[in-house]
Amino acid sequence: MNNVTLTIDGQKVTVPENYTVLEAARSAGINIPTLCYLKEINEVGACRVCVVEVEGARTLQASCVLQVQDGMVVKTNTKKVREARKAVVELMLSNHKGDCTTCERNNKCELQSVANDLGVKEVAFEGEMTETYEDTSSPSVVRDPGKCILCGRCVSVCSKVQNVGVLGFTNRGFETIVTTAFNKDMRDVPCINCGQCIAACPVGALKEKEEIDYVWDAIEDPNKHVVVQTAPAVRAALGEEFGLPMGTRVTGKMAAALRRLGFDKVFDTDFAADLTIMEEGHELLDRLENGGKLPMITSCSPGWIKFCEHYYPEFLDNLSTCKSPHQMLGAVVKSYYAEKNGIDPKDIYVVSIMPCTAKKFESQREELQSTGYADVDSVLTTRELAKMIKQAGIDFVELPDEDFDEVLGESTGAAVIFGATGGVMEAALRTVAEVVTGKELEKIEFEQVRGVEGIKEATINLGDKEVKVAVAHSTGAASKLLDQVKSGEKEYHFIEVMGCSGGCVTGGGQPHVTMKDRMTKDIRKERAKALYEEDEAKTIRKSHENPMIKKIYDEYFGKPNGHKSHELLHTHYVKRENYPLK
Known part of the structure; x- marks a missing residue:
């Protein structure tokens, strides 16, 4: 496989031509935050937290799905990039349960970590929150859509890795949620209770039923x-x-x-x-x-x-x-x-x-x-x-x-x-x-x-x-x-x-x-x-x-x-x- 050389934050980086900008940056010790990304499982550019500036491009690009090119010039830490990432995270938090201190994932939550790193101190967006209920029907897996950030990681793991596919997106726009077919309880669908959705979830939207x-x-x-x-x-x-x-x-x-x-x-x-x-x-x-x-x-x-x-x-x-x-x-x-x-x-x-x-x-x-x-x-x-x-x-x-x-x-x-x-x-x-x-x-x-x-x-x-x-x-x-x-x-x-x-x-x-x-x-x-x-x-x-x-x-x-x-x-x-x- 051929290599290409690009410039990231002023640093020359040589990587295989099949790398994404995200992979290239991390190989050079440059951290780009992500939330929806799971290597080879969920590479969809959905959350937009990993956006970067690319010389010659009119808009910010999602680095997790952006293929490297020879001579590409990338900036990961400009004011425009930081403000965009911060706005995205604030929008997520505006429709997210704020019970962080009592949440299952407190101090181990990827959304919490990214928000801290980006310096999010308050949520600028106020308004309606999606109505949800916590599904505790399964003996193994508890699902709380009120904490879901729609990253799709659980959906991809369930379908692509486990070949079960009991979770998916439904509705559109602000009403979009991740749920089961016909929004049935977990006990009423052919979930195998493996918990790989829990392992994939970056927040507390999925957890085990505690005993x-x-x-x-x-x-x-x-x-x-x-x-x-x-x-x-x-x-x-x-x-x-x-x-x-x-x-x-x-x-x-x-x-x-x-x-x-x-x-x-x-x-x-x-x-x-x-x-x-x-x-x-x-x-x-x-x-x-x-x-x-x-x-x-x-x-x-x-x-x-x-x-x-x-x-x-x-x-x-x-x-x-x-x-x-x-x-x-x-x-x-x-x-x-x-x-x-x-x-x-x-x-x-x-x-x-x-x-x-x-x-x-x-x-x-x-x-x-x-x-x-x-x-x-x-x-x-x-x-x-x-x-x-x-x-x-x-x-x-x-x-x-x-x-x-x-x-x-x-x-x-x-x-x-x-x-x-x-x-x-x-x-x-x-x-x-x-x-x-x-x-x-x-x-x-x-x-x-x-x-x-x-x-x-x-x-x-x-x-x-x-x-x-x-x-x-x-x-x-x-x-x-x-x-x-x-x-x-x-x-x-x-x-x-x-x-x-x-x-x-x-x-x-x-x-x-x-x-x-x-x-x-x-x-x-x-x-x-x-x-x-x-x-x-x-x-x-x-x-x-x-x-x-x-x-x-x-x-x-x-x-x-x-x-x-x-x-x-x-x-x-x-x-x-x-x-x-x-």
Whole structure:
């Protein structure tokens, strides 16, 4: 590709010819503010906050969609530019709820940040505000159009990345809003609860449905035995909420903080990830050996499961019947753990700390009550856990490292990589390969399934068998893959699907990321590094070698995919109408 040289604020800048002026400026360390821009997802020039002056042009230009040209002269900091940007932001604020101090995104709001940087001290425009109402109908996602700035980022992510498309623009002019078809409540449309719209939103117009107060009430209840569990991806991102660099692993501090919050037991969802591999791995072997439905598709991601139920119900029989790991652990806590400790399951309250908003919907499914009680009682996102830690006045960064509680806190390296795309596949292959061949793997890393390509493929030799596998992350990539399987273009034995791009590390409940970080870092890779580091640091790195997993089968389940495990650890899924939601 050819390079071009342009002048930005008197500085000569040479960049590839396919760059925009925004990208060229940032490559030279010149910051141009943006609000609607999401690289390769929402590049529409809608908000006009990124306008610049270009020599020879009669009007200001939106730098996020303006292609560089050789010899172009650009000014990003003239009086005309500053006044235009300021006016645009003031217009946004004039039709925006002014509850900043109590807003979910206070101090992490991109509109607030841009307004501060531009020196907006008052809103010059007064008048009518668009009438809206807050939609709290979904168990996972709360939508508040009164804070929406019409940037379109949620619309583009929902349609282009996730291939769901439940959000869109309606009406015109001042009456324009982002909403669902026919302005229906979120619970009445085929939303998959993935929360990627929340992650994309620059303001507080979208957020998770908070359950913090329920958890505090349970902790305060002397009749409740409150058990908490944490997903693999949480330890790779929680530190960001306390100023630590992206990708900092905070496993020990997280366990310590949870104890100080008052939980009776602190368990690790990674234990159940190992349990999932035992069940799912043997389920795959059974299907391969006995003519079961293939390809078998993983069932750990509730956003993906709901997507399949709505849009690809013909693949429901392909789904592994395994519950997701946190639901498995909830079932184990209310059965095995309850029996061992003489606690009535009705008095146990299970809290899951998850990177995922779809887990909130999942925990309410009627199919996930194998003990007669909900496997999981409350789900908190990584962001909600950070709020609780701050509410409790805990100095997170200064906490000493502590371990999880036994037995359900023991896990392997295979379990922790569940949080990254390809991790479930790799963990399963580590176990399945040794079960099939009866030999120890010389190299346990299956690097063929790592990385952030939308779809990854590999052929794995398992003794005399060749197993074709594929990994997809984001439901948009899953759509492409399943369409290829439906048409006969592709054939696989085993498929891993994660609902979010990059896997759980970029789930809808993870810490918000600044626009600068989005431009300069691959969040998926930065957070995944922490998980692979923890995998390498583990003494045991294969699920079937976890001594506590062996113990629970010896004492309780008998064998993988046995009668007892099917009662507690497996489930079924249902076809859902696309519209309206049933």
